[in-house]
Amino acid sequence: MGLPVAFFGVFFGYPVVAIVARGFKADGTWRFGRFGEVLAQSDIRHVLWFTTWQALASTALTLLVALPGAYVFARFEFRGKQVLRAVVTVPFVLPTVVVGTAFLALVGRGGLLDDLWGVRLDTTVWAILLAHVFFNYAVVVRTVGGLWSLLDPRQEDAARMLGASRFAAWRRVTLPALAPAVAAAALMVFLFTFTSFGVVQILGGPAFSTLEVEIYRQTAEIFDLATAAVLTVVQFVVVGVILAVHARTVRRRETALRLVDASVTARPPRGAGQWALLAGVLASIAVLLVLPLGVLVQRSLDTPGGYGFGYYRALTSADGAVFLVAPIEAIGNSLRFAAAATVIAVVIGGLAAAALTRTGRRTPSLSARLVRGFDALLMLPLGVSAVTVGFGFLIALDEPPLDLRASWILVPLAQALVGVPFVVRTMLPVLRSVDQGLREAAAVLGASPWRVWREVDLPMVRRALLVAAGFAFAVSLGEFGATVFIARPDRPTLPVAVARLLGRAGDLNYGQAMALSTILMVVCAVALLVLERVRADRIGRIGRIGRGDRIDRTGEF
Template sequence: MRATVVRMGLLVLPLVFFALFFAYPVAAIVGRGLTDGGRWQFGRLTAVLGDPDILHVLWFTLWQAAASTALTLLVALPGAYVFARFDFPGKQLLRAVVTVPFVLPTVVVGSAFLALVGRGGLLDDLWGLRLDTTVWAILLAHVFFNYAVVVRTVGGLWGQLDPRQEEAARVLGAGRFAAWRRVTLPALGPAVAAAALMVFLFTFTSFGVVQILGGPTFSTLEVEIYRQTADFLDLPTAAVLTLIQFVAVLGLLALHAWTVRRRETTLRLVDAARTTLRPRGGGQWALLWGTVAVITLLLVAPLVILVARSFAGPDGYGTVFYATLGSAASADSTFAVAPLDALWNSLAYGAAATAIALVIGGLAAAALTRRGGRLVRGLDALLMLPLGVSAVTVGFGFLITLDKPPLDLRSSWWLVPLAQALVGVPFVVRTMLPVLRAVDGRLREAAAVLGASPWRVWREVDLPMVRRALLIAAGFAFAVSLGEFGATVFIARPDHPTLPVAVARLLGRAGELNYGQAMALSTLLMVVCAGALLALERLRTDHTGEF
């Protein structure tokens, strides 16, 4: 009984936070769009879904998400095998390189591919080939962004499977492929499904990549919600599209939770010892070098070209675009400050959002430490919703709901960190929860028997064991806060833009200076996010040697 009371007490602040800054804004947008004079107008659902243009957006959203997922699995599964089974020099560095794209803001990814396949990009200069207004640019950018999801999700389990099981099947007469298909593939199935669902979720709700690379030709649900809200002020259509995306995300999260439970069952049935060997034979070395080539061409090349474009001034290579970032006089007319100020704004917003996310996510993780029934699983899934629900809807909802006392925050500096923290909380929970659940409950019980209060139990027992996980969670929350774009684009004030907002505005204006400044700001944003990731890698690999 006491444990239940403590758990509910820990959940009070997270539930209030999500109710005020997530559920309330989203419900307000949907309510305004589907009501007229206080009466619900559900006929708008039929009207919107009967629009051929909207049906085309729905079809493209599903099609590109499915194609992106299939292409990502095709490209990344060999890499997952290489990282799981092979031991080679530079493995930890290569893992860090693979993970860098995932924590990069989507506007940086879009800018990188724009520098590669867009007008004046490398392919355009060499062969006159432009892909920035084709679906291939979007698909390749999604593979770039989600490669690490497959490598880490599938590779993590693959490395825990005992290779002797497959070897035993081959001794009994099965061929190499038959042994892999009958022994390894069924064990990997839940992990592959979980990775595929996460990639599908991220690409289904894609915004920044499609906004930059798709142009006016291609539009996902998220992009269409933004257009209907910001360009046309058509709240009924935006509300219907938000509901569709919300239902789809709920279904994907439910499927993902089911596959995760299956994966956990699989992990208990197999040998968890990692067995990595140096590559042997021409085939294994070819697979290793092929993986290195894919990572170099698909993940590293766009970032290198992005950096190169940021230094390619009108009179040759130099720092002219970086030099102009500090001057408000040379800034785009949509800026009230120098573009470089967006960097300091982003760092300040990110620090504040990280602090909020650690408090909210830490309390939620502590409350969900003990495995429970449907209520606990439901709360766990609730905390994941901000990753899939339209950030555009949340941002616009902030503007129309947080405008009256005692929550009149429209002119408050804290509005942006609050929106960014919504995205950071799920990463904090996902990072800390497994570690908290691994703490021996008998230690807590012994401390309680000796008279320690719940707070002292947490301070003396849990905190020393989860300190590194807490730092890692802070790093992830900071990185994703820096890159948040969908909500921030609505609520960031012109005199306090964030880096992603500044990059998007510069890319939306014509002129070599605007383009060069966008590349320079994207490079700075990439360096900051990569630095945060490398710090995380140092924490992850210290003492354990694991990623």
């Protein structure tokens, strides 16, 4: 556990503490009274209120739209299901700036709705809420649907045989088992929307600002580190509470009903009602998820001279560009940075998951609580202000022995912080399912710890490791909040390039932003299709060798 702790201490804790300390300390004196001064400002209170209520509204709307989809993916078997599962996951791994761009092309000025009916939703809260549903649909489908597909339907059938109606059987048997998963999904959606940055910045305009957007404005535009530090601490406390509740909820979910192989619970739709439900879910996916992405592609091809690849060809030229290099170089930069970040995330996350598995099995209650606390801390980079982390990198890592401001590794390090939680969440349940007796038997036969891991653990977790690496690569490609501070002008990443192109007037810049967003979307979609195939093979293999409550329960993410 030493290396993961050191990594998070140096590249997460230290930069965050450094930026917060600079905001609270002046002339060598700590000034904690700034809390009251900042929180007393009416505009800051408005930001806190808007951040909270839009997150609650986004969470409720996402659950309303996505829970029927979770049921369909869990209980129905239909042609194209594997591809469709990858499609609904694409928005989740897209950069928030690309999500904002897609909805800008759909509901913004000159967007599809504006052209057809004169309807514009940009600079309104509805655009933000719909974009959040687009972004978080997969969280509910995979978290709730993943558990739903493993619940034994025969328990509900038994309740109906005893006289319960279909709804009563679902309410008394299935709903209590699903409740922890629904709560866990709701908490994660609330977390992601509470810390929303790119979506609000692009679609909200100056009228709407979340905590994350306000932190960025205070640090990058106003340079008021005191206000930014107060808001960072507030966000840190809220995120800490959410993650603590989420960890408790996940533990409840893991003790739910006896689980079965997912392959035996799904069946083709039967009857008009089930076919109507499937059609409704497919229609909602088409409108809310596929249409924005389709409009994104359409806008990237719609040039002043007619449909073609003019905007894509313009990416190869640096003439009049926002950067010191041709925008197309952002593709190579992003791929290289994401590959390096993936290696770092897999190493750190894999070691952390292995340490949590080993220590969690044989520690007393106090130590076990500390282990669970470290497990929750690994999730903090998903909720703590990425803007603060990025700016903290510039402030904290600016002198020997950690003067990394001019080093290319700075961007992969920031991206790896976001990738590690996905690696841990994917690897940990699989590692915990490995029979400890196999490890002990290998050790008794003289195998070293390294050989035990190579001969026992690795064959069982190889596919999970590939899935973890794939998710780490996808989220690293899309990291924006921290990278916007530390990416050099001659080495922009795709999300940074898209944001800066959107910030410049002109059809060419807008078209290039759409083209880069489309390229990034395609890369993410291909990666997820590969992951879906690996995931399906892994779950099928586990289903064949699993027994009862040993069925894989990774929670999809």
